[in-house]
Structure formats: C-alpha cells, structure tokens
Amino acid sequence: MRFAAMVVANIKTTARNKQALFFLFIFPILFMALFGLVFGKSQDVAKIAVVNQDKSTLAKSITKSLSKIDKLQVEKDGQGDGMEKLKKGKVDAVLVLEKGFAKNFPRHPASIDLYYDPTSTRSQMMRGTIGAVLGGIERSMIKTPPLITVKSKSVQSNQLTYIDFLLPGILAMSLMNSGLYGLATAMVTRREKGVLRRLKLTPLPLSQYIGAGIINQLLVSLVQAALLVLIGHYIFGVKIIGALTSLAILVIVGSLCFITIGFVIASFAKTTEAVATLGNLIGMPMMFLGGVFFPVDNVPNWVKPIVKAMPLKYLADSLRSVMVQGQPLSYVHDDVLVLLAVTFAAFLLAVKFFRWESDKR
Amino acid sequence: MGSIIDISNLVKTYGDVRAVDNVSLAVESGEVFGILGPNGAGKTTTLEMIEGLRKPDGGTITIDGIPAWPNPNKIKHLIGVQLQATALMDFLTVREMVRLFASFYGIRMGKSKADELLNEVALVEKAGSMINQLSGGQQQRLSIALALVNDPKVIFLDEPTTGLDPQARRKLWSVVERINAEGKTVVLTTHYMEEAEVLCSRVAIMDNGRVIALDTPEGLINSLESDVKITFTAKHPLDMQKLAKISSVSKLSQVDSSYSFYAGDVQKSIMSLLRLADSQEVKIENLNVAGADLEDVFLHLTGRGLREQ
Numbered sequence: 001m002r003f004a005a006m007v008v009a010n011i012k013t014t015a016r017n018k019q020a021l022f023f024l025f026i027f028p029i030l031f032m033a034l035f036g037l038v039f040g041k042s043q044d045v046a047k048i049a050v051v052n053q054d055k056s057t058l059a060k061s062i063t064k065s066l067s068k069i070d071k072l073q074v075e076k077d078g079q080g081d082g083m084e085k086l087k088k089g090k091v092d093a094v095l096v097l098e099k100g101f102a103k104n105f106p107r108h109p110a111s112i113d114l115y116y117d118p119t120s121t122r123s124q125m126m127r128g129t130i131g132a133v134l135g136g137i138e139r140s141m142i143k144t145p146p147l148i149t150v151k152s153k154s155v156q157s158n159q160l161t162y163i164d165f166l167l168p169g170i171l172a173m174s175l176m177n178s179g180l181y182g183l184a185t186a187m188v189t190r191r192e193k194g195v196l197r198r199l200k201l202t203p204l205p206l207s208q209y210i211g212a213g214i215i216n217q218l219l220v221s222l223v224q225a226a227l228l229v230l231i232g233h234y235i236f237g238v239k240i241i242g243a244l245t246s247l248a249i250l251v252i253v254g255s256l257c258f259i260t261i262g263f264v265i266a267s268f269a270k271t272t273e274a275v276a277t278l279g280n281l282i283g284m285p286m287m288f289l290g291g292v293f294f295p296v297d298n299v300p301n302w303v304k305p306i307v308k309a310m311p312l313k314y315l316a317d318s319l320r321s322v323m324v325q326g327q328p329l330s331y332v333h334d335d336v337l338v339l340l341a342v343t344f345a346a347f348l349l350a351v352k353f354f355r356w357e358s359d360k361r
Numbered sequence: 362m363g364s365i366i367d368i369s370n371l372v373k374t375y376g377d378v379r380a381v382d383n384v385s386l387a388v389e390s391g392e393v394f395g396i397l398g399p400n401g402a403g404k405t406t407t408l409e410m411i412e413g414l415r416k417p418d419g420g421t422i423t424i425d426g427i428p429a430w431p432n433p434n435k436i437k438h439l440i441g442v443q444l445q446a447t448a449l450m451d452f453l454t455v456r457e458m459v460r461l462f463a464s465f466y467g468i469r470m471g472k473s474k475a476d477e478l479l480n481e482v483a484l485v486e487k488a489g490s491m492i493n494q495l496s497g498g499q500q501q502r503l504s505i506a507l508a509l510v511n512d513p514k515v516i517f518l519d520e521p522t523t524g525l526d527p528q529a530r531r532k533l534w535s536v537v538e539r540i541n542a543e544g545k546t547v548v549l550t551t552h553y554m555e556e557a558e559v560l561c562s563r564v565a566i567m568d569n570g571r572v573i574a575l576d577t578p579e580g581l582i583n584s585l586e587s588d589v590k591i592t593f594t595a596k597h598p599l600d601m602q603k604l605a606k607i608s609s610v611s612k613l614s615q616v617d618s619s620y621s622f623y624a625g626d627v628q629k630s631i632m633s634l635l636r637l638a639d640s641q642e643v644k645i646e647n648l649n650v651a652g653a654d655l656e657d658v659f660l661h662l663t664g665r666g667l668r669e670q
Binding site: 001002005006009012013016017190193194195196197198199200201202203204 | 412413414434437438440442444446447448449450451452453457460461462464465466467469491507
C-alpha cells in the first residue's frame with residue numbers, strides 16, 4: 001500500500017513538472033523532426049528538366065518514357081530556367097529537345113543535348129539513365145529486338161530510408177536520456193533538500209522507495225516510446241513492421257539499463273549540476289557513436305572497441321532490428337543479454353554507493 | 362510521570378572533534394524539553410542520534426524503554442520528527458503529502474482525517490495548495506503535521522522557528538503548545554532563549570558538545586546572582602570608572618552610546634546612576650530595568666553570547 005502510494009506520488013510529481021515534461025516528450029520529437037527534415041528528404045528521387053521546343057512525335061514519346069521511370073521526376077520547362085535550376089542543384093539534369101532536332105528522323109540521326117553536373121553523383125547517374133531510355137526508344141522504332149534483355153526482379157530488401165533508420169535511434173537516445181537524468185536528478189534534488197533523510201525516518205523501506213522511482217521512470221519511458229513510435233509512423237511515415245510486444249520488452253530492458261546507470265550517477269553526484277555533468281560525460285559519446293544518427297559499422301578500427309562498450313549501441317541496434325526490420329526478439333538476444341548484464345553490474349555499483357545524505361558526516 | 366527518553370554517556374566524534382561529549386539526559390513524559398545552545402554546540406547531532414539518524418560512537422539511548430540503537434526501526438512508530446532543513450517534495454499538495462506520509466506508516470488516512478491534522482497545525486486552508494507555494498512558516502508547520510501522522514509519543518523539532526518572522530514564530534509556538542496539551546512529549550532545539558522560556562518546561566544548555574546546565578527556565582535564571590539588568594543610552598560619554606564604583610554593579614559594558622550593567626540592589630544603583638549623570642550633566646535616555654533571561658544565563662555560564670560564534 002505504501003509502495004503504491006509512493007508510486008502514485010512519483011507519477012504526480014512527474015506529471016506536474018511541466019518544464020521537465022517538455023524535455024521528456026517534446027525534445028525527442030523535435031530531434032526527430034529536425035533530423036528527419038534535414039537528412040530524410042526524399043533523397044532517392046532524381047529530377048530532370050525537359051526543355052521541349054519540338055512538336056514531333058519523337059519528342060512526345062521521349063518525354064512520355066521518361067515520366068514512366070520510377071523515382072524520376074520530370075519537370076516540363078517552358079521558361080528556360082532549367083539551366084539555372086541545374087546550377088543551383090534543384091534539378092539533376094536538363095534535357096534539351098531543340099526545334100527540329102528530329103528532322104528527317106530516322107533517316108538522319110537526331111541530336112539531343114543533356115546537361116548535367118559532374119560534381120553530383122545523382123547527376124552523373126542521369127547520363128546513363130537517359131542513354132538507356134533513348135536506346136530503348138531507338139530500338140523500338142527501328143524494330144530490332146534487343147540482344148540482351150535484363151529482367152529486373154525486385155528483391156524485397158525492405159529498403160530503409162534515413163527516417164526509418166533514425167526513429168529507433170532517437171527512441172534509444174530518449175530512453176537513455178530520461179534514464180540517465182530523470183531518476184538521478186529527482187534523487188539528488190531530494191537528497192540535497194533532505195527529503196531522503198526524512199524518508200529514512202519513516203518505515204518506508206529503501207527498496208520500496210527505489211522501486212517506486214524505477215516504476216515511475218519506466219512509465220515515463222513507455223509513454224515516451226509510444227509517442228515517438230506514433231509520431232514516427234503517422235507523421236514521418238516510418239513503417240513499423242515489428243511486433244509491438246517485442247518492442248515494448250526492448251523498451252523496458254533498455255530503460256532499466258539506463259535507469260540503473262542513472263542510479264550510479266545519483267550515488268556519486270553530490271549536486272544536480274554534477275548529475276548533468278556526469279550524465280553528459282556518459283551520454284554524449286554514446287549519442288554520437290552509439291549508432292543513433294548514423295550507422296557505426298564502418299568506424300575506424302581504433303574506435304570499434306569504444307563503440308562496442310556502449311550500451312546505447314546495443315539498444316539502438318536491437319530496436320532497429322525489431323522495429324523496422326521486423327526481426328523477432330530471438331534475433332537480438334545478444335543485445336538484450338549485454339543490456340541486462342550492464343544493468344546488473346550498475347545495480348551492484350548503485351547499491352554499494354547509495355547515500356541518504358549529501359554530506360556523510 | 363516517568364521519563365520517556367533516557368540518554369546516558371552519549372558520544373559522537375567527527376575526526377578530532379567531540380561533537381557530543383558524554384551527554385546524559387532524561388526527558389519526562391509529557392514535558393516540552395528544550396536544548397538551548399549556539400550553533401555547533403551539538404544540539405542537532407544529539408537530537409539526530411536520538412531519532413536514529415546518526416549512529417552514536419558511545420552511550421545508550423532508550424525511548425519508551427526501547428533502545429534506539431542498533432536498530433532504529435524499532436522506535437520509528439514511537440517518534441515524529443521535524444528535521445532542521447524543511448524536507449518536502451515539490452509538486453505535491455499539502456494534503457497529498459500528509460496522506461503519503463501516513464501511508465508509509467500503513468495508515469490509510471482519509472481526506473477529512475488529513476484535514477483534521479492540518480487544522481491542528483493551522484494549515485487546513487492550504488490543504489489544496491502546492492508545497493512549493495507555502496511560506497517558510499507554513500512549511501515548518503507542515504513538517505510538524507508530517508511528524509504527527511503516526512500519532513507518536515514523542516515529537517522532535519530541530520530549530521523549528523529559525524528564519525521565521527516573529528508572527529510566524531508565535532503561530533508555531535501555539536501549535537507546539539497545542540500538541541503538548543494533547544499529552545505528547547516534545548523535544549526541541551533552539552538558539553532563541555525567548556523560545557525556550559515560553560515553550561519549555563525544562564531546558565538543557567549545551568556548549569561544545571556538553572550539557573552545562575539543566576533546569577526549568579526559572580530555575581536557571583534564579584541561579585544567577587545578580588538578577589537585574591539595567592540598560593540605558595547616553596548621548597555624551599559617561600565616566601566608566603565612576604560608574605563601576607556604584608555599589609553592587611557588575612558586568613558593566615558599553616557599546617557606542619548604549620550601556621548595560623547588572624545590579625543586586627536596583628534602587629540604590631539607579632539612584633547612584635542618576636546622581637552621577639546629573640553631576641556630569643549627561644542626559645540619560647531609554648532607561649530599562651529587566652530581570653535576567655536565558656541569554657544571561659548562557660553568558661554567565663560560558664562568558665559568550667548565544668549567537669556569537
């Protein structure tokens with residue numbers, strides 16, 4: 001009963017602290033939006049501007065074939081600002097069909113100008129694409145059957161866009177941050193104010209006080225995760241194909257891991273400022289090297305051991321496998337084991353160094 | 362009435378400093394017992410050892426016959442504590458806090474019961490307010506309410522009025538008197554002698570970790586030989602040597618234009634003072650005759666003021 005009362009009290013204090021709530025829930029979403037907008041923008045759609053000054057059927061069929069290509073956006077350019085757009089990188093190539101370019105076609109070869117930007121890979125790739133398209137048209141007009149046919153068969157590799165990659169990463173990062181700072185800040189504030197000493201005088205056992213704190217923090221993490229998943233899915237169009245129960249289990253395991261590390265921080269930090277410093281010391285490197293914003297499979301060799309020592313990497317990886325790749329929990333059981341091991345080790349440290357009072361006189 | 366708290370030969374050392382040095386006390390059931398002394402005298406350390414917060418290095422403490430150490434859990438239901446620092450959680454209402462603390466003792470406290478308790482500490486009108494919106498005095502009274510949730514036999518108040526304005530202090534005094542009237546024993550520390558005189562049935566004066574006197578406030582004051590203090594101001598300096606020669610004057614002191622001394626024979630010494638002033642053509646103002654107080658007792662015992670460091 002007193003345990004339940006303590007849990008309820010914790011939930012109330014969390015829910016009423018509007019400033020902290022803002023950081024807990026709005027911050028990850030802002031992060032998501034920011035990175036999603038900057039890096040996640042339809043990267044794989046190429047744009048071509050077609051300047052068509054001719055009225056022949058050939059010109060029409062070229063434009064038509066181009067617009068049939070997947071992931072190629074054709075802009076009809078009447079004003080002639082296509083070159084300007086190419087220079088600014090707003091289109092990847094400009095195709096010019098001059099008036100009378102196909103005079104006496106097919107007796108005389110037609111000549112078409114393609115402008116591209118050699119510094120852009122996508123622009124370079126346009127050369128090949130346009131060449132292939134025109135070749136196809138040519139063959140169909142002179143009725144020669146192709147000697148080699150390429151049958152493309154798409155393999156469902158479940159192509160991940162950047163935002164698909166990002167969402168599990170941001171989720172892992174948010175779980176880490178609220179775990180590292182949430183409980184530790186509350187704990188150290190209460191210790192500084194003497195609330196912990198006062199609680200020590202009541203019959204509420206330490207284990208129940210801590211347990212209530214963990215449950216509160218887990219609830220925060222679950223709500224945070226649910227919000228991020230919903231927003232990722234409905235606003236950023238992330239396809240979540242993993243089982244939600246597996247996802248929830250990972251969220252809980254991951255949160256517990258970072259909450260316990262937060263406890264260690266709380267045991268060592270004397271002030272809330274020290275909590276922030278220690279939290280940053282542990283959290284910042286993980287944010288950048290833990291595979292949140294970019295894959296860390298190809299980091300230099302000397303960085304690899306550092307990456308391997310980061311709990312965040314295991315959480316981000318396993319969340320990614322389950323959430324957007326649809327893997328079962330058994331696929332990530334190594335990651336889960338690492339997280340549980342870290343939790344256990346941190347728990348032992350936290351219990352050993354727990355302090356009721358700021359100054360141990 | 363027998364004693365409810367028995368302390369003998371209590372010792373606490375921090376490094377080389379004996380913060381509490383062989384203290385023995387007995388607190389009677391139903392009294393308000395005061396521990397008076399300057400900062401660093403060992404008041405708080407003594408109190409926190411009795412409460413079970415700090416482990417003594419030596420000596421024994423029993424509360425209602427139960428030893429407080431080595432297992433302080435056994436006395437938790439007997440005592441209610443207000444710590445020196447107001448230890449309250451943010452973002453809870455006053456009533457929620459009271460009910461939360463009650464739940465720690467396994468007490469399911471209803472709304473009306475909580476308000477009844479808050480009424481006792483004159484805080485019922487703030488029952489729905491957030492704790493961080495309370496004034497200093499209100500927070501202290503809430504702390505007292507929290508100390509009362511388990512209906513304890515003994516209440517410990519550590520400097521309950523430090524930092525409060527006079528009005529808030531009076532309000533808190535009446536709360537303490539009410540609690541005591543209900544039969545609860547109160548042990549409080551203070552460095553306000555006025556507080557000890559108003560509230561306490563007995564006072565232990567502590568200095569440097571020791572109890573240097575223990576009696577009722579009247580008993581302590583009566584123990585002073587020269588029991589009347591005379592203070593006045595004079596715009597022009599008075600001849601101190603001539604002043605000192607007035608019969609039965611002792612502990613003469615002068616700070617700027619303010620003078621004070623103690624006198625055994627009030628009538629004689631005042632007459633001499635006025636004659637002296639007349640002869641030197643000095644105008645005496647703000648003449649005040651007062652009985653000694655606990656401040657004077659402390660000064661007499663230690664040669665220092667209560668709030669001097």
